[in-house]
Each structure stands twice: as structure tokens, then as C-alpha cells.
Amino acid sequence: MSVFTPVTRPELETFLAPYQLGRLLDFQGIAAGTENSNFFVSLEQGEFVLTLIERGPSEDMPFFIELLDVLHDADTPVPYALRDCHGTALRDLCGKPALLQPRLSGKHIQTPNNQHCAQVGELLAHIHLATRERPIERRTDRGLEWMLASGAELAAELDAKQRQLLEAALQEIATHQRSILALPQANLHADLFRDNVMFEGTHLTGVIDFYNACSGPMLYDIAIALNDWCSTAAGALDLPRAQALLGAYAALRPFTAGEAELWPVMLRVACVRFWLSRLIAAKSFAGRDVMIHDPREFEVRLAQRQQVTLTLPFAL
Template sequence: MAVYTALDGKDIREFLSTYALGELVSFRGIEGGIENTNYFVTTQRDEHTLQFVLTLFEELSQDELPYFIELCQWLTDRDIPVPYAIRNRHGVGLQRLKQRPAIIQPRFKGEHLDQQALTPAHCAAIGEVLARFHLAGQDFYLQRQAHRGVFWWRRESRLLLPKLAAEDQTLLLDAVAEFDRLRETHTDLPQGTIHGDLFHDNVLFNGTQISAVLDLYNAATAFLLYDLAIVANDWCINEQGLIDHAKETALLEAYASVRPFTASEQAAWPVLARSAAMRFWLSRLIPWLQENSTQKLKDPDEMKRVLLDRHDRPSQLPQT
């Protein structure tokens, strides 16, 4: 989350005027994050203090957003703790503010945890919630292709090659080719709605209990196991930046207790774990190697280290 578009009290009061959410008390921008502008908003209604998150979309267009609005409501209705767009008095959730698409959502209680504060219990918690997320989204009536999926990484990996050392070129191209082979040989891998970006900073905790899964704006229709690999490559990391076996075991076993793995997934896991590491290594490399990039930069070597570790020490899914 971040602030790219400045708002004042008049802007927010005007936005709130079509809602039954009370009178504005205070607001403040939320720093951190990459893609959207976010504000905490506090109102007063009938002597009750209410808290919300106001989001202005800086990259997604008005036409792209209904998928995400509908998905969040769908998951909320199935008891998955995700934010959802509150509808105004006219029954509309997606608005415009400062020439940008905008929504207001409930603010969830809980705290973000640093990566090294995550324990096997936290990893088990996200494993269980992600499996329920996947089951709830299995029959979601809309589909979306990931905007940074296979076609994107094929193109971007080729464009980036001249800027990479020879060994990194080989590492990247091998990972892209490996995923292509997997798609041809594992045609029965379960697919459905995935989160697509479920890093630890997109979750709020109360103790070891998850209170909210945030930022679903990379959701898409894809291999369910790929989503789990994204989580494992971020949540199950030790102080050296390598995969922590105890954390990963807790994650995978908790997930499998809700949605057991298929035989095809058992075979595909080592490849998808590498594919997920490659995808985020690539997406971090691009702004890192661009001159005058305006994005908040994340160290690409973190995901390169995971990718190499996935080659050196491939893990297996628990038998179910």
C-alpha cells in the first residue's frame, strides 16, 4: 500500500456523501506497497467509531476491476477473510475519485509480521486459509488470465537477457522452459482462482490466527499449486534466505488437511516451486535494471537465492 494521489478532507467527505458510513473524523495515508493509493478513514455514526480503508487504483482500469470486486464479495460470502467493496446507498461499490477508480472497504484488525517472525504455526495458518480460499473460489463464475503469467515471463525474460550475466541468463531461460514442459506434460493439474501475490505482508494476524488476507489484485485463474508455491517461497524462509524445512512442512501439511494433493501435483511440485521463484525474481529484476525506475524496489537476489535453493534441495509434497 502507498500514497500516489493526495486527498484532503473535502475529497473524502464528498466521496462518503453517497454512503451511510457516518461523518468523517480523521484520515491518513498508508505508506509502503507498490500499486495503489490507500488511506485509513475513521468515521462517527450513531456514537460508534468506524474504521475503513479507502483505495484509489493507480494501475488497474475501471473495466478491469469488476472481476476483483466480485471475487472479494464471493469469498467474503464463503467466510474467507478478505476485504470487500462496501456498496453505497445506490448499491454501487466501485466509484471514482480524483479521476481514478476507488472503493472503500472495512478495516480489519490485526498486525503484519516480519518475515523472520513467522513460525511453523503461522505457516500452518496460511496453509489452511489458502486451501479454503482455493476451494471457495473453485466455482467462481469469472475467469482472468494473470497479467504476469507465462506469456509475460516468456517475453520479458528474452528482453532482459542482454542485461544479465551468462549464468543468470541460463538460470532464467531454463526455468521458463521447464514450466513450458510442465504445462505440456501435466494437463490435469487442478486449476482455479488463485491469490497470485500472497506474500507475508499481505496478511494480518492476531497471534497465530489470520484475521485478513489482503491485496487480491493479482488474482487470476491458474494452477492452484502455483499459488501455494508463491507462499512457500516467501513464508518458509530462514535467516540465510533459504527454505526452512519445518516451516514448509507445516504449510504443506495444513494445506493438504483441507485440500489433499493429487498425484499430478505431487509430481509437479518441485517444478512449480522453481517457477514461482523465477516469476518473482524476474519481476524484481526488471525495475532493478531500469534506469530512473519509479517503483519501490525489492531485492531480486532474494528470489534468485530461493530459485537456486529449489534446484539444490528440491522438496516434496506430503503424501495424502
């Protein structure tokens, strides 16, 4: 189970009391987390999610709280931070920064169809439009410079074929770094995978896990989401799903000529980011009872993205 910091019932009851949400009925750890400790919490007045922040500096937490408030005010289905009776959103539990948030309805979709992908495109557009005019600044700790540095270190541990694939991608990142950072910016979810979105049928009911959120190029956010939602089991792009996602997004926020030009590059950049982070996680948590996503999934997707026929709606 991916709960890095165990919590006892008495500790949790003491933590929850200032929220004045009634008696604690039940709680359980959530096994799906790979970076933070998460718990489902049942109280007399409803269902909630408790998150203990395990990675990243605590000084970043006001950013997440403010971003979720902005998105909640824009009617985006996000798990904004609840305040206790003193108006405090960020508190301490077991020596870790902790947030209590409403539990959103719905379930994760493992086999998305075109309708699911279109709603994900709309969701991304709403997130970007809500923050485009005044992005809340936060530099990601897994950005282009991190990719170049971490990739150079990890390349030596790969076999010849993997190393060639990675080094070519890193060279491309270095070549286009300035152009990528000049693309239109907003706040990004930056981790909008299937396990971070909930649906009831084909209706999108919630988006969670904003702890990789940052400010940056909107196109990067789209590439991250599309690589997960619109890939086949073999790692290739499913064109109908991809076109549904991009079309729904573009109907709300049209793409620019610069974005259209860099689109194939950005798909590869997004693959590199998660290939590297999964390699690092597999190395760091080897032998521990922690969910580790397969790094090879993004190695295969990066190989598949060497030739990209999918264009942005702008370029059709």
C-alpha cells in the same frame, strides 16, 4: 511513500459522503503499497481502507469485487467492497477506480513460526475450495507467457551467472507449460506474502491485496506463498514451516499425483515470476519515492530451488 495519486481532504469527504458512515475523522497514506494507492480512513462509524487502482484495466474491477464477495460469503476474512447508498461498489476518485473496504484487525508477521504457516495453508485451502467448483475467470497478466516474454527481454541486462540461471528456468517453463496449465484450478490470491496477511498472536485475522488474483492452477498459489512464508534469510526452504503449511492445506484439499510431480518446477516458476516483476519495478521506479522490493531476493531463492527435497504430503 507509495501513494501514486494524492487525495485532498475535500475530495475524500465528497467521495465518502454517499457511504453514510459519518464524518471523516482522519486519513493517511499507506507506505507499503507498490502498485496501488492505499489510505487508512477513520470515520465516525469505523476504520476503513481506501484503494485507488493504479495498475491494470478498470474492466477487471468487477472480477475483484465478485471474488471478494464470494470469499466473504464463505467466511474468509477478506476486505470485501462496501456499497454506497446507491448500491455501487466501484466508484471514481481523482480519475481512478476506487474501493472502500473494512479495515481488518491484526498486524503483519515478519518472522513466522510453524503455527503461522499452518494457518496460511488453511487459508489458501479455504480460498481454493470456495472457488474450485466455479472459478471466476480472469487470466493473470503475469502468467507463464509473460514470464517467457519478459524473461527473454530482461536476460540481456543480467550478468552471465544471472542470465544462465534465468534462461534455464525459462526453458523449464516452456517445457512444462502445458502440464502446468492442466493442473487443478481455482481462483488464486497469487500474491500471498507476509505483508498481505494479518495476525493477532498466532490467530489469522485477515488477508488483503487481491489485485493480482486470477484463475489458475492451485499449486502455483501454494508455491508463491510457501516461497515467502517458509524461506530462511539465506533463501533456503525452512522444512518444518513448509511442512506445516503443506500439511494444513492438504488436510482440507488433498494434492493430486500431477501436482506432486510438478511441485519442484512450480516452486521455481513462482521464483521467476517475482524476480522478473521486481526487476521491472526497480527499473521503472528508479529514483522515485516508491517502495521497491529487492529483486535479488528471488534470484537467490531461485538458485536455492534448483534442488528441492521438500515433497507434497501426497508423496510422503
